[in-house]
Amino acid sequence: MEYIELIIATIFVNNILLAQFLGNCPFLGTSKKMETAAGMGMAVIFVLVMAGVMTWIIYEWLLVPYKLEFLRTIAFILVIASLVQFVEMFLKKSIPALYAGLGIFLPLITTNCAVFGVCVLNIDKEYNFLQSLVASFGYAAGFGLALVLFAGVRERILLARVPKPLQDTSIALVTAGIFSLSFYAFRGMV
Amino acid sequence: MTIAILVMLGIGATCGIILSVASKVFYVYEDPRIGQVEYFLAGANCGGCGFAGCSAAAVAIVEGKAKPGVCVAADTEAAVNIAGVMGVEPGTAEPLKSLNPCSGGDRAEDKFIYNGAMTCAAMTALYGGKRVCSIGCLGMGDCIRSCQFDAIHMGPQGFPVIDEFKCVGCGACATTCPKDLLSVKTMSQRLLVFNQEDHALAPCQQTCPAEIDIPKYIRLIKEGDYEGAVNTIRERNPLLLSCGRVCPHPCENHCRREIEDEAVSINQLKRFVADYEMNSGRRFPIACAPDTGKRVAVVGGGPAGVSCAYFLRRLGHHPTIYEAMPKLGGITRYGIPEYRLPDKVLDWEIEGILNLGIDVRYNTVIGRDFTIQSLREEGYEAIFMGIGAWKDYKLGIKGEDLKGVSQGISFLSSVASSPDKKVPIGKRAAVVGGGNSAIDCVRTLLRLGCEEVYIVYRRTRKEMPANAVEIEAAEHEGVKFQFLAAPTQVIDDGQGNVKGLEYLQMKLGEPDASGRRRPVPIEGSETVLDVDMVISAISQQPDIGFMEGEPEKENITITRWNTFDNDPETLQCSVPYLFTGGDVATGPSLVVDAIGGGRRAARAIHQYITGEEVKGTPKSLRKRHIPESLFATVPGVVKSPRTPMPELPVAERIDSMIEVDQVITEADAKHESSRCLNCCRICYNPDVIDQKDQNAA
Numbered sequence: 001m002e003y004i005e006l007i008i009a010t011i012f013v014n015n016i017l018l019a020q021f022l023g024n025c026p027f028l029g030t031s032k033k034m035e036t037a038a039g040m041g042m043a044v045i046f047v048l049v050m051a052g053v054m055t056w057i058i059y060e061w062l063l064v065p066y067k068l069e070f071l072r073t074i075a076f077i078l079v080i081a082s083l084v085q086f087v088e089m090f091l092k093k094s095i096p097a098l099y100a101g102l103g104i105f106l107p108l109i110t111t112n113c114a115v116f117g118v119c120v121l122n123i124d125k126e127y128n129f130l131q132s133l134v135a136s137f138g139y140a141a142g143f144g145l146a147l148v149l150f151a152g153v154r155e156r157i158l159l160a161r162v163p164k165p166l167q168d169t170s171i172a173l174v175t176a177g178i179f180s181l182s183f184y185a186f187r188g189m190v
Numbered sequence: 191m192t193i194a195i196l197v198m199l200g201i202g203a204t205c206g207i208i209l210s211v212a213s214k215v216f217y218v219y220e221d222p223r224i225g226q227v228e229y230f231l232a233g234a235n236c237g238g239c240g241f242a243g244c245s246a247a248a249v250a251i252v253e254g255k256a257k258p259g260v261c262v263a264a265d266t267e268a269a270v271n272i273a274g275v276m277g278v279e280p281g282t283a284e285p286l287k288s289l290n291p292c293s294g295g296d297r298a299e300d301k302f303i304y305n306g307a308m309t310c311a312a313m314t315a316l317y318g319g320k321r322v323c324s325i326g327c328l329g330m331g332d333c334i335r336s337c338q339f340d341a342i343h344m345g346p347q348g349f350p351v352i353d354e355f356k357c358v359g360c361g362a363c364a365t366t367c368p369k370d371l372l373s374v375k376t377m378s379q380r381l382l383v384f385n386q387e388d389h390a391l392a393p394c395q396q397t398c399p400a401e402i403d404i405p406k407y408i409r410l411i412k413e414g415d416y417e418g419a420v421n422t423i424r425e426r427n428p429l430l431l432s433c434g435r436v437c438p439h440p441c442e443n444h445c446r447r448e449i450e451d452e453a454v455s456i457n458q459l460k461r462f463v464a465d466y467e468m469n470s471g472r473r474f475p476i477a478c479a480p481d482t483g484k485r486v487a488v489v490g491g492g493p494a495g496v497s498c499a500y501f502l503r504r505l506g507h508h509p510t511i512y513e514a515m516p517k518l519g520g521i522t523r524y525g526i527p528e529y530r531l532p533d534k535v536l537d538w539e540i541e542g543i544l545n546l547g548i549d550v551r552y553n554t555v556i557g558r559d560f561t562i563q564s565l566r567e568e569g570y571e572a573i574f575m576g577i578g579a580w581k582d583y584k585l586g587i588k589g590e591d592l593k594g595v596s597q598g599i600s601f602l603s604s605v606a607s608s609p610d611k612k613v614p615i616g617k618r619a620a621v622v623g624g625g626n627s628a629i630d631c632v633r634t635l636l637r638l639g640c641e642e643v644y645i646v647y648r649r650t651r652k653e654m655p656a657n658a659v660e661i662e663a664a665e666h667e668g669v670k671f672q673f674l675a676a677p678t679q680v681i682d683d684g685q686g687n688v689k690g691l692e693y694l695q696m697k698l699g700e701p702d703a704s705g706r707r708r709p710v711p712i713e714g715s716e717t718v719l720d721v722d723m724v725i726s727a728i729s730q731q732p733d734i735g736f737m738e739g740e741p742e743k744e745n746i747t748i749t750r751w752n753t754f755d756n757d758p759e760t761l762q763c764s765v766p767y768l769f770t771g772g773d774v775a776t777g778p779s780l781v782v783d784a785i786g787g788g789r790r791a792a793r794a795i796h797q798y799i800t801g802e803e804v805k806g807t808p809k810s811l812r813k814r815h816i817p818e819s820l821f822a823t824v825p826g827v828v829k830s831p832r833t834p835m836p837e838l839p840v841a842e843r844i845d846s847m848i849e850v851d852q853v854i855t856e857a858d859a860k861h862e863s864s865r866c867l868n869c870c871r872i873c874y875n876p877d878v879i880d881q882k883d884q885n886a887a
Contacts, residue, residue, distance in 0.1 A: 058201070062197060062201070063197070066193050066194075066197055068193065068194050068197055070194075071194055071197065071198060074198070075197075075198065075201055078201055078202060078205060079201065079205065082205035082208065082209055085209055086208060086209060086212050089209075089212050089213060089216040090212065090216055092216065092218050093215075093216035093217070093218050094216070107245070158309060158311050158312070159306075159307055159309070159311060159312040159315060160307055160312075161306075161307040161308065
């Protein structure tokens with residue numbers, strides 16, 4: 001029950017994109033087409049679950065015992081970057097089909113603040129190992145969901161008459177704002 | 191503090207070790223040039239090139255999908271360095287270029303009044319757009335907004351125009367266009383496009399056997415861009431000087447202007463730009479794709495073989511032509527007389543094609559000096575068979591072996607290969623047949639000093655397969671026509687020479703399979719024509735005697751017309767490495783048919799030797815017409831006179847082999863090109879003639 005609650009909270013209530021406003025660059029950059037958005041969503045889920053787990057282990061087993069919590073930021077960046085590189089190499093060799101689908105998004109994730117943000121949140125909220133695993137998955141799924149929904153809306157915006165000054169990124173930001181407001185309706189659910 | 195440093199070092203070292211181990215364990219071979227190329231790219235991952243980041247761009251460059259200068263953030267020096275890595279000239283790698291085949295979004299009529307969002311995507315969502323044209327440009331400019339390089343702008347006629355110099359071939363416009371109209375292709379890909387049912391094609395382009403983009407080159411002539419017009423023709427037809435002279439231009443029969451007015455003189459315009467290049471003193475450069483190192487043997491250096499070799503060379507392959515005669519050109523040199531296609535014109539044209547890097551072995555005859563088998567053993571990866579149809583059919587009547595009887599092609603080629611273009615002839619000659627070779631024979635005979643020349647044809651003038659202008663020119667020069675006459679025997683003078691030609695008079699009966707009325711003999715109407723020379727020019731067939739010596743002759747299917755059996759779409763024979771085109775595949779036909787066949791075979795050979803599946807175009811048209819493109823009326827056409835063919839007066843031309851048809855002037859070319867309606871499938875512009883121009887002319 002606790003975990004179901006956690007998943008709902010991370011996907012809807014505390015959606016990483018629409019409630020926490022992290023990872024806005026890929027949110028705007030890869031949401032122009034449904035196909036791209038879905039690919040990016042899958043890639044984020046894949047990487048974020050691994051990154052959440054890895055950083056939790058590093059923090060709890062390495063940094064806390066030596067009282068080095070202040071090294072969290074730099075250590076996480078290093079770990080996440082290496083992890084993405086590793087995953088990229090692994091996929092290329094072992095699962096070429098998956099690499100062909102996600103490969104081009106992996107480098108974009110290296111510097112994705114949503115990934116880093118989730119890892120930090122897991123620590124701040126003092127989740128245990130299983131909780132941070134579930135939370136990482138939930139946040140990533142929320143990221144993917146928001147991205148896919150948003151891509152659907154943006155594909156339709158193309159058919160609408162948008163005043164010139166508001167075209168493209170401007171209208172996307174306005175839409176994102178409204179989107180975010182609608183996600184506020186989930187507040188208080190859990 | 192010490193611990194902190196140690197821990198960080200530890201994490202760093204662990205990551206480093208894991209990654210370096212992983213890079214060994216998970217090593218996947220990739221072209222080392224990818225890394226080198228990526229080094230020179232800006233590393234900004236901006237996506238400006240249209241690829242997903244710099245690594246993807248580097249892969250695309252190495253695979254030849256992008257040119258070295260694709261990176262928008264790096265400077266030209268980077269492009270030069272990358273070109274160095276790739277071992278190509280910065281400019282000669284195959285650049286992708288966007289292309290808009292629709293040349294008139296604003297001209298098709300509207301189906302309904304549209305008040306929605308002014309984008310192509312939105313408009314397409316409503317019944318496929320407001321215009322009656324189902325495939326054409328909507329003209330809302332989605333492609334313009336999608337272009338990050340400012341390479342597309344809205345032209346004055348309401349359709350997007352692409353600036354080839356700014357286009358980087360990123361493909362954004364092609365992705366955006368909801369009508370799939372814009373296509374981003376390399377030069378090689380463009381050379382291999384064939385007419386399709388769902389292409390934007392004017393009726394003339396649907397008819398042309400070589401599928402030349404006729405409206406485009408006429409538009410370029412109108413704009414004064416003669417080099418552009420020549421390059422447009424060369425994408426489909428390398429022998430534009432020859433075709434501009436000898437083509438019977440089937441395209442003009444389907445010119446939409448002809449419905450209300452006279453057809454545009456398309457072929458004279460082709461000749462005009464072709465002659466413009468020859469007389470300009472320089473050859474317009476012809477681009478070729480990077481070398482592939484693959485070798486192809488082309489047997490026969492006629493129009494089909496030269497066309498096939500030319501397209502293969504432009505695709506980067508290395509064709510070698512095996513020619514039986516001492517010079518290239520085939521039937522255009524040895525069958526078409528000097529007064530229609532001068533040797534020096536043909537020489538100039540063929541020299542330009544050979545300069546691309548095509549090898550030729552002259553005086554080598556298949557079956558005598560080499561065989562299909564020996565070519566295979568020499569390491570050619572594919573063979574193109576384009577030996578033409580040089581064996582004259584015989585009349586099959588008595589007296590055909592008398593002295594003074596000869597056959598059409600052998601007579602014409604004996605004239606063409608004699609240095610002064612002269613052979614001994616009789617005083618009075620009869621030529622049997624109604625095709626272009628027969629006309630070529632009579633007009634040649636007149637020029638050689640024959641006093642009286644007859645054409646003996648078993649049907650009437652209306653049924654003659656020769657070009658109308660040729661028949662007319664022969665008439666002007668004083669050829670006598672004996673219609674409805676079927677030769678029955680050649681009469682002997684007692685010393686083995688010809689004394690006369692006896693024929694039966696005929697009358698026309700019921701139409702036969704070809705739709706022409708069948709001639710029926712009139713009993714007892716034998717008449718003798720008093721001549722001392724008879725030439726039979728009643729058609730030819732391929733000479734495939736060499737097949738007897740081929741080890742694989744069992745596997746190579748031959749039709750009952752002695753032509754090679756092939757797949758009509760790919761021209762591949764019953765053995766996969768053999769391709770044929772031109773007369774040897776079709777039987778005697780037009781030069782331009784052979785040129786189209788050469789290009790079609792070049793596509794299949796390209797697919798075959800690069801390991802692709804040999805396949806044709808889906809929905810291929812192959813000279814069929816799109817029904818909706820054929821109109822009954824064309825409203826709004828202002829009549830405008832067709833430029834007449836300038837030709838030498840009979841008195842000046844009849845004694846020599848001097849070229850009869852002359853080229854039109856630049857002013858006439860301007861006028862003629864402005865007569866083009868610039869049609870597409872159902873889109874045309876009746877107001878194209880500027881009234882001011884009209885008055886000035």
